[in-house]
Amino acid sequence: MNQLGQRHQHFREVFKARDLLTVTVLVLSLFITYGLWDTAVRSADQAQQMTFDFRVRESTVRIEQRLAIYEQMLRATKGLFNSADDVTRGEFRSFIASLSLPEMFPGIQGIGLSVIVSPAAMSRHLATVRAEGFPEYAITPEGKREVYTSVVYLEPFFGRNLRAFGFDMYSDPTRRAAMDHARDGGTTGVSGKVKLVQETGGDVQHGFLMYVPLYRKDAPHATLEQRRANLIGWVYAPFRIDDFMVGISGELAEDLDIEIYDDERVSAEAKMFDSNKLIDATSVVHQLKRVRFIQAANRTWTIVITAVPEFERRMRWDRPQLILQSGTSISLLIALLLWLFLDDRARALHAADQAMQLALYDALTGLPNRKLLEERLGQSLTKAKRSSSHVALLFIDLDKFKPVNDNFGHGYGDLLLKEVAKRLQSCMRESDTASRLGGDEFVILLPDIEGREGTALVATKILDRVMQPYEIAGHRFEISASIGAAIYPEDGVEGKVLIKAADLAMYAAKNAGRATVRFVPRKETAPPTVHNGDWPQPT
Incomplete structure (x- = not known):
């Protein structure tokens, strides 16, 4: 049993x-x-x-x-206008018609001319325009002002654009700011968000205007005073923002929500355009979201682009x-x-x-991990004791690596670590070992090295190589490294003691301002010891 x-x-x-x-x-x-x-x-x-x-x-x-x-x-x-003494309404109409605005240039309502009218010249101006076949022509809005402007030419001259005929854009502060900028600088001016006078009761869109100053032909306008004195008016174009954005995102426009803000701030008051009203980029945290700034003449536009669920579904792998x-x-x-x-x-x-x-082996970089490094270090120390040779350890910690993960994501961080691993291996002999402990910490084992001088030469070569710029997925990254060096037998005769010494030297390199190499200081005291028999932990 x-x-x-x-x-x-x-x-x-x-x-x-x-x-x-x-x-x-x-x-x-x-x-x-x-x-x-x-x-x-x-x-x-x-x-x-x-x-x-x-x-x-x-x-x-x-x-x-x-x-x-x-x-x-x-x-x-x-x-x-600069090429002729007088451009008639018919000549202007023919020129604008040749541009084929509705077919070739989405968003633009037309191109026009707004002229300055002084109070003293008001009667003569009204009579001249009315004599051209517009008996009801008047400058709007009504009221007394120090200076008037009037839209006298605007093509195509039909439909919505008829509402702008005779409009005094200078009477509106938002438009006036852009007109003054164009006049005083002799350059292009873009207005802030406005409601165009062309808007009717339906399909109302936000708009903006672009101005180019027109000075008297052959008159000087090199100085501010000359530009103000010799200004005739402005060649300008009004834009409806929804029409302006047609075709911007191509055939897959539904993949993205594009929002445009007439300011450097993202706010409801500054919003000019929103391609997808169901997504509010200001209140929801999106993984696929980017904020860009573009300069529209004197205005800064904030562009917020967010991927809609359709994009993520289409891109799903x-x-x-x-x-x-x-x-x-x-x-x-x-x-x-x-x-x-x-x-x-x-x-x-x-x-x-x-x-x-x-x-x-490390799964990300393919380098030996801590365990394999420990085995090779033990073998190298055993051989060095028999041959009375030197063994060096370089403890490397990357500088400025954390902002890469924070600003671009861990995907870019992983790609950067792989590139660092390749560069380390390119600096190695066949007998050397480049290993990754974890995070952005690497250890280099250099058996049979020419003491401190040989170690310094290799460490400097590695530092120069690591600090060269990285081009990854369309982005340029610049990092550096703090390197601590320890040498057998001067800095320790046991593997873990040698690792600890190199780790302390690395921190000395960081404290010295980073992007440098530091050796274990030569002292009469015993080399550093390792508590509890552990390796230095990744920072």
């Missing part, structure tokens, strides 16, 4: 070991699946971010280009889900096969080799 009990106990232990090993392999397989899935998710997020940033740049550039084109059109119209589902299925299959064929030594060795790779 005792023998039978012993056999049952043995079988129970065998079954327990089988189950334990199967569960362990399953958990490990699921962990690997999770790592692959997480990497795929981050890659998908990065691709989505890059696509969104491209769309943001594209839309912003198109707005700037459209403003520049319309400014050139006004300057061309100004050239018409099925690969992470496929990896998760496939990885889970494969993990279960492996566990089942291991449970059925536990005595298959080949399968067991293969699974162990997979686990070894994960245990000894």
Whole structure:
């Protein structure tokens, strides 16, 4: 009975070991699946971010280009007046008609001429315009003012534009500010948000106006006084902002919510345009959201661009889900096969080799991790004791890395860490080891090094290489590094003591202003010790 009990106990232990090993392999397989899935998710997020940033740049550039084109059109119209002593209404109409404004230039209501009318010249001005076939012509709004302006030309001269004929834009403070800016600077002026006089009762849009000053032909206007004295009026264009933005985002305009604010502040009062009224960029935190500023002559426009759910659905990548589902299925299959064929030594060795790779190398950079570094350091110290040679450790902590993660996201931070790892490896000999402890901390093992001089040479080479600019996904990053150096046997004869010494030297480099290399100070006291037998922890 005792023998039978012993056999049952043995079988129970065998079954327990089988189950334990199967569960362990399953958990490990699921962990690997999770790592692959997480990497795929981050890659998908990065691709989505890059696509969104491209769309943001594209839309912003198109707005700037459209403003520049319309400014050139006004300057061309100004050239018409400067090329002749008198431009008749018919000549002006023919010139503007040749531009094909409605077909070629969305958003622009027309191009016109607003002239200055002094109170003394009011009667003569009214009589002249009325004699051209407009007997009811008058300058509006009514009232006494020191100076008047009047829209005398505006093409196309029909529909909404008829409402602006005779309008004194200078009577409105918002328009006047842009007109004064154009007049005094001899340059283009853009008004703040206004309601155009062309607006009727329906489909009302916010608008703005662009002005180019027109001075008397051949009259000087080099100084402020000359420009004010010789001003005739302004060539100008009114814009309805919704029409102005037609086609800015291309064929996939529904993917983005574009909001334009006539100010550097994002506020309801300054909002001129909103392509998607269902999304309020001022009250909701969006992952895919960018704020850009463009200069519209004398005005600064704030452009807030947010991805709508349709963009995220269209950009959704099925690969992470496929990896998760496939990885889970494969993990279960492996566990089942291991449970059925536990005595298959080949399968067991293969699974162990997979686990070894994960245990000894950093998943992000592919560099040796802390465990493998510790093993290689021990081997190097053993060899150095036999050959009376030197071993150096460089403890590297990246400077200015945290703002990259904070401002651009961990996707960019991971790409930057990979580039740093490549640069470190490019500075290494085959016998050297570049490892990543975690975060932005790296350790370099230099066996058989030429003492302090050789270590300083390698450390300086690494620092110069790390500090060179990085071009990643259309962005330029500049970082540096603080490097602490410790040398065997001067700074320690044990691996963990040597690591601690290099870590302290690295902090000395940071305290010295960063972007530098520091060695362990030469003192008569014993080298630093490691408390509790632990490695320095990542900061």
